[in-house]
Amino acid sequence: MYQLTNLRHTYGTRTVLDLPTLAVREGEILALVGPSGAGKSTLLRLLNFLETPTSGIIHFAGQTINGAAPLALRRQVTTVFQRPVLRRASVRANVDYGLRLRGRHDDGRVDAMLEEVGLAALAKQSAQTLSGGEMQRVALARALVIEPRVLLLDEPTANLDPYNVGLIEEIIRGQNVRHGTTSVIVTHNVFQAKRLAHRVGLMLNGSLIELADTATFFSAPSDPRTAAFVRGEMVY
Amino acid sequence: MDEILRGLIEALRLIGAGDAELGEIVFLSLRVSGLALLISTLIGVPVGVALGLTRTRAHGLITAILYTGMGLPPVVVGLFVYLMLSRSGPFGLLGWLFTPSAMIAAQTIIALPLVMGLTMTAVRSVDPALRIQVRSLGATAVQEAWAVLVEARIGVVAAIVAAFGGIISEVGAVMLVGGNILGKTRVLTTAIVLNTRQGEFALAIALGVILLALAFAANVALLRLQGKT
Numbered sequence: 395m396y397q398l399t400n401l402r403h404t405y406g407t408r409t410v411l412d413l414p415t416l417a418v419r420e421g422e423i424l425a426l427v428g429p430s431g432a433g434k435s436t437l438l439r440l441l442n443f444l445e446t447p448t449s450g451i452i453h454f455a456g457q458t459i460n461g462a463a464p465l466a467l468r469r470q471v472t473t474v475f476q477r478p479v480l481r482r483a484s485v486r487a488n489v490d491y492g493l494r495l496r497g498r499h500d501d502g503r504v505d506a507m508l509e510e511v512g513l514a515a516l517a518k519q520s521a522q523t524l525s526g527g528e529m530q531r532v533a534l535a536r537a538l539v540i541e542p543r544v545l546l547l548d549e550p551t552a553n554l555d556p557y558n559v560g561l562i563e564e565i566i567r568g569q570n571v572r573h574g575t576t577s578v579i580v581t582h583n584v585f586q587a588k589r590l591a592h593r594v595g596l597m598l599n600g601s602l603i604e605l606a607d608t609a610t611f612f613s614a615p616s617d618p619r620t621a622a623f624v625r626g627e628m629v630y
Numbered sequence: 631m632d633e634i635l636r637g638l639i640e641a642l643r644l645i646g647a648g649d650a651e652l653g654e655i656v657f658l659s660l661r662v663s664g665l666a667l668l669i670s671t672l673i674g675v676p677v678g679v680a681l682g683l684t685r686t687r688a689h690g691l692i693t694a695i696l697y698t699g700m701g702l703p704p705v706v707v708g709l710f711v712y713l714m715l716s717r718s719g720p721f722g723l724l725g726w727l728f729t730p731s732a733m734i735a736a737q738t739i740i741a742l743p744l745v746m747g748l749t750m751t752a753v754r755s756v757d758p759a760l761r762i763q764v765r766s767l768g769a770t771a772v773q774e775a776w777a778v779l780v781e782a783r784i785g786v787v788a789a790i791v792a793a794f795g796g797i798i799s800e801v802g803a804v805m806l807v808g809g810n811i812l813g814k815t816r817v818l819t820t821a822i823v824l825n826t827r828q829g830e831f832a833l834a835i836a837l838g839v840i841l842l843a844l845a846f847a848a849n850v851a852l853l854r855l856q857g858k859t
Contacts, residue, residue: 439762444765472766475766481760481781492767495768495769495770536767
């Protein structure tokens with residue numbers, strides 16, 4: 395789905411991301427773990443074409459992206475952020491938003507999505523009155539209703555209760571199984587990575603230290619820093 | 631106190647009697663300030679949104695200029711427009727001086743920085759994460775700007791309300807460029823000044839009450855619009 399080559403991103407003189415190579419396979423769930431400031435969220439912004447890399451090449455869906463990505467490609471990717479930003483409107487209007495941006499109207503799909511995230515009963519309620527977990531489910535429904543080829547998730551369950559964490563993980567997994575949606579999830583929760591991902595990568599200081607299938611990553615990591623991270627030790 | 635009471639009674643009498651001259655003054659006040667507000671809104675809101683969404687090196691300078699513009703003394707604006715529209719001025723050929731067009735131009739200059747500056751501030755106060763989120767959902771640049779404007783709508787309506795309040799109640803500019811000509815350029819504020827000077831306090835108070843009522847009604851209408859959007 396993605397092939398990144400010599401990707402480098404800097405803010406001023408500070409290099410926040412330096413990836414010689416990274417491939418994201420179509421239909422996989424890839425988890426990126428690592429401490430804060432490792433470059434995980436920056437990578438997601440580049441994958442969503444929200445920022446243009448300082449240097450390097452992004453191949454996406456068979457096309458090479460130079461500079462700003464065309465709208466048609468941008469619309470194949472979306473992100474669910476850690477903090478859901480919802481519009482001052484009803485739950486339903488928020489979920490419907492991405493479709494309306496595309497000039498599409500599909501009430502049936504919006505209803506189905508609301509049902510899937512367990513918010514059908516709250517459809518007419520103002521989104522601003524929801525709990526944190528409910529808000530994040532609205533954000534997830536809003537992202538999925540547009541049927542993205544790639545779903546990017548930036549710590550989507552941070553600070554949520556176990557019920558909402560379980561529900562959101564189930565929706566992400568279901569979307570991947572039923573629709574083959576490629577997903578890249580950034581998480582601080584290694585157990586979540588273990589539960590959800592096909593492959594897991596450890597990032598440190600803007601670099602990808604190790605990337606392996608989930609079983610190998612957790613049971614036989616090749617890098618000592620990965621082993622330490624998996625054991626719950628501090629790595630820098 | 632007697633003067634104020636008589637003024638209030640006179641206001642009710644004038645309104646009740648449907649005085650033609652008063653009607654003309656009220657209509658002209660609303661036409662001049664309404665058109666000035668419309669022009670200011672049509673120019674000021676898009677420019678304010680653009681300024682709110684972009685960060686340039688001149689950001690500080692632009693903000694300082696706008697904030698200065700928000701405090702422009704109406705009489706200075708009137709003087710400037712007068713000089714521009716006078717026979718020897720660059721726009722003298724238009725023949726606008728002492729016509730409602732000159733009053734609309736002056737009030738537009740007063741209202742524009744208010745609409746622009748307060749819209750810019752309202753847009754800047756919108757959570758920056760909203761723009762990223764909307765872009766991530768596949769919004770075009772125009773859709774992104776619209777989304778921010780919708781979120782900033784309370785502040786934008788407040789900007790329009792403030793601008794209307796500023797121009798419907800100003801007297802310096804319309805007096806200078808309009809000339810307070812009965813049946814042609816006399817508006818509520820200039821009529822109040824004239825009647826006060828002539829010692830017709832009751833009539834001046836009556837006109838003041840009507841002006842306040844109009845400003846109140848216009849603000850209520852705009853605030854209702856704010857609620858609906």
